[in-house]
Amino acid sequence: MRDVAALAGVSLKTVSRVVNNEEGVSEILVDRVQSAAEKLRYRHNLAASNLRRGQRTKSVALLVQDLSNDFSAALLRAIDDTVRDRDVVVFSASLDEEADRERKLVANFIARRVDGLLLMPASPSQAYLQSEMAAGFAVVIVDRIPHDLSTDYVVVDNVEGANKATTHLIAHGHRRIAFISDDLTIDTARARRDGYYQALRDADLSIDETLIYSARTVEAASAVVTELMASATPPTAIFTARNTATMGAVSALRKLGLQNTIALIGFDEIRMADLLDPGISIVAQDPGRIGREAARMLIERLDGSQDHHHGIILPTTLLARGSGEIRPTSNEA
Amino acid sequence: MRDVAALAGVSLKTVSRVVNNEEGVSEILVDRVQSAAEKLRYRHNLAASNLRRGQRTKSVALLVQDLSNDFSAALLRAIDDTVRDRDVVVFSASLDEEADRERKLVANFIARRVDGLLLMPASPSQAYLQSEMAAGFAVVIVDRIPHDLSTDYVVVDNVEGANKATTHLIAHGHRRIAFISDDLTIDTARARRDGYYQALRDADLSIDETLIYSARTVEAASAVVTELMASATPPTAIFTARNTATMGAVSALRKLGLQNTIALIGFDEIRMADLLDPGISIVAQDPGRIGREAARMLIERLDGSQDHHHGIILPTTLLARGSGEIRPTSNEA
DNA sequence: AAATGTTTGGACAACGATGTCAAAATCTAC
DNA sequence: GTAGATTTTGACATCGTTGTCCAAACATTT
Incomplete structure (x- = not known):
């Protein structure tokens, strides 16, 4: 800036005025300063400006x-x-x-x-x-x-959303509903679990701790579902409380050929959910x-x-697309 | 910083030394400065530091x-x-x-x-x-x-990737292959089109300009595919040169019930591609x-x-998952 | 022509930090 | 106890800008 001033033959302050489009600089000088700035490839330094002005960055x-x-x-x-x-x-x-x-x-x-x-x-x-x-x-x-x-x-109303998902599954006849979320140290995961618990309680269903899992990644969720399905008393429905968990569950169920047997509702939208077969029911947030x-x-x-x-607290929307409306098979009911 | 120095009863420079963990400050002073900084909730100002030091930000x-x-x-x-x-x-x-x-x-x-x-x-x-x-x-x-x-x-080798996709479709018997990309003013879209052209030429197929479309969004791509399929002479295969275009095509084909009839290969991965039915073949980049x-x-x-x-120039990988291996129906061949 | 008003330009200090360099304090050795 | 070496500390200028305030230049009025 000093150099620009020197080249244009004006004071520092005048250059500053031009740079900031301030009033009161003659057109001739504006031109001279601008072309000098151009020539020297001058670039305004926002950090210095902010420092001096004590303003927002x-x-x-x-x-x-x-x-x-x-x-x-x-x-x-x-x-x-x-x-x-x-x-x-x-x-x-x-x-x-x-x-x-x-x-x-x-x-x-x-x-x-x-x-x-x-x-x-x-x-x-x-x-x-x-x-x-x-x-x-x-x-x-x-x-x-x-x-x-x-x-x-x-936030979204996580408790309500999870409750809605779980209640929906219960309404379709499920009594053994697995819950897969992110780590439960996470506030949001806990809220969704609470919604799940609430729905179970409201339906007079007991809470089975062996159906509660947490899995951070898609792969982990997939492994959890695979393991769950291999157990002696597998669930008839799954509520995945996070998009990565939903993806993992979809993948695992499909690999096991159970996508039309085991009900699934996920929290948070996943891409192409409506194009899968069955469509994946989702409690969506925006x-x-x-x-x-x-x-x-x-x-x-x-x-x-x-x-x-x-x-x-924003609302959630339950999108019924098929996977959440699968009923339990007779021998499980 | 000035205030910290005053409270600690030292000079500005000494505070600076402590803040920057420099050598040569007695432990007593370090403590005094630190507790003064704590008390005053002093926060180092990186902008000012960078200004003075003329260093990287x-x-x-x-x-x-x-x-x-x-x-x-x-x-x-x-x-x-x-x-x-x-x-x-x-x-x-x-x-x-x-x-x-x-x-x-x-x-x-x-x-x-x-x-x-x-x-x-x-x-x-x-x-x-x-x-x-x-x-x-x-x-x-x-x-x-x-x-x-x-x-x-x-970049990835866009020409080669597009060529690979198109050649793959040709090898599966297709002669009318639609191309849907982002706007062709975009370099990458043009390169993919060039790869598409190249593959057609190498197979002695003529280029049909009525099969070339561009669509920025998922919805636009979906509309293009719907329109294409309603035409008098629809393609038997589609090469979508962008992830949003692929999503749009998948959605449209499914809506038309043509997902097992019309071949589809997309450029760039889409989520759940392998879980759709058919799986979506993709030329993947990383x-x-x-x-x-x-x-x-x-x-x-x-x-x-x-x-x-x-x-x-990074390589691409052709992932054959089903949609790209569909053969043209007999009356189209 | 003098007095007044209006632009326009510039000198200077300051924003918060630190490098330079010299002064003060401490220590060592004889 | 003193010269010399060493460690700690601080005064000052500076990074790139801009706000404040004053001076110069010019135009306007009577």
Whole structure:
């Protein structure tokens, strides 16, 4: 910038004025500065500008479990779309449920002075964010309920959704319904299990702990289903509480030739679910909507809203496509 | 920082030393500074540090067509994983094939002084990056061939992959093979069409322009297939040159009840492809590998490599799962 | 022609951090 | 106890910008 000023024969401040499109610089000088900037390939330094101005960095960070998961990818896309109007850019990273990584990344992003954080927490407690928030840092928790932290969040009604799925299976005559979720240390997984329990209780069915499994990956879920089906008393229906689990279950059932025998409902949409045979019944959430709402809440905070923190609980939709409507075979009923 | 120094009763520089874990500060002072920092909730400002040090910002940007597409999401994940060791964070954004957006975002990221750019270009020419690169900015083009720019890039062998798919269909007796790709202004789409043409020519089949379509979205592709099948002389096979096109074709064929009649091969993997009936034959690329290679190349440049720029052309794999092995019905042959 | 108003341009300090270099404090050895 | 070596500490300038405030240049009015 100094060089540009020298080449254009003006002061630093005048160059700054031109760069920022400020009023009060004669056209002749504007031209001279611009061509000098061009010649020297001058590039404005946003970091220095932000430093001086003490302003927002116009950047936010999104931390999710796994960016390659459809749900998280859709979330990211929706968030990026929502903040784009305001010229805000998005950092993102995968946590793989490692609390350490969350802490490290959050510290890094705070050092970078991002304006806000959208977090699908891997940590059991987010109390460590309290002091940051007190200092004006905006945080919105997505897909999970915040723990030990009073902040905005956006989730779906996991208990209700899981209840709906389980009740649906019960209504179709099932009494032995397996539950496969992500690790139960995860809030969302527990909520879905609670919904499952609730539905069983409401139907006066006993809870069989041997039907409760957790599996992080598609392969793990597939192995669980294979094992379950080989047991002495296999379930007649499966409720998979996560998209990867659903994919694993579909794959395993098909391999066993049981896709038309064992009922299956999954939580969270999977691609091509309606094109499989049978179609896979799903309790769907709308990741785009979750992302948009979360980004909107974050933006409101950045705009200075001091409203009381609140959570948005979005509804789920049961999509009956066939797999969830399979009835138990006679000898199992 | 000033406040921390005051509270600890030391100079600014000493605080800086403690923050940066530099040698030569007595333990007593280290403790005093740390507890002062704690008390004041001091957070190191990376932007200011980078400004003073004139160093790398340890951030890179990834610009792709659509972050919610499986391919791009897998790319992002692989890149994030690769650069994480070095404590580098990743910005990402979707371009939706809008060249303007690419230019704007690149300018923004340069102003933010990201160390490097991973770009799936939407622009027809990337010449505008030449001067940035001359100034030491690292650029790697992914999934497409750079235009008017000498730089590193990572692509798959699109011509060969498309040729392989088309040849496979021809070998199964097809002579009327439809081609559905992304917009043909896109380099990669053109390369795949070229591979398709090449295979037809090699088999002495004429090229029928009425069988060439482009469709950006799943819905558009579905509509194209529906239209094609309603025509007087429908194809007996379809080659979809993009994952969204494949999804659209699968959906349309199934709706028409033609999934076991019309052969289909897609370029780029789709989820659950092997679980559909018939399984969907795919010319697969490995997005994780593409991302890792691209990130690796970028890192090498950041480490100062001045090697001649070069492109990596990764192979594709034909996965025969059923849909691509359907033979034309007798009256069509 | 003097007084007033309106643009336009520039000097300077500051944002938060750190490299340089010299001063102060501590230690060693005779 | 003192010269010399060594460890700790701090003053200052600087990275690239921009807000503040004043000065110069020019136009307008009476």
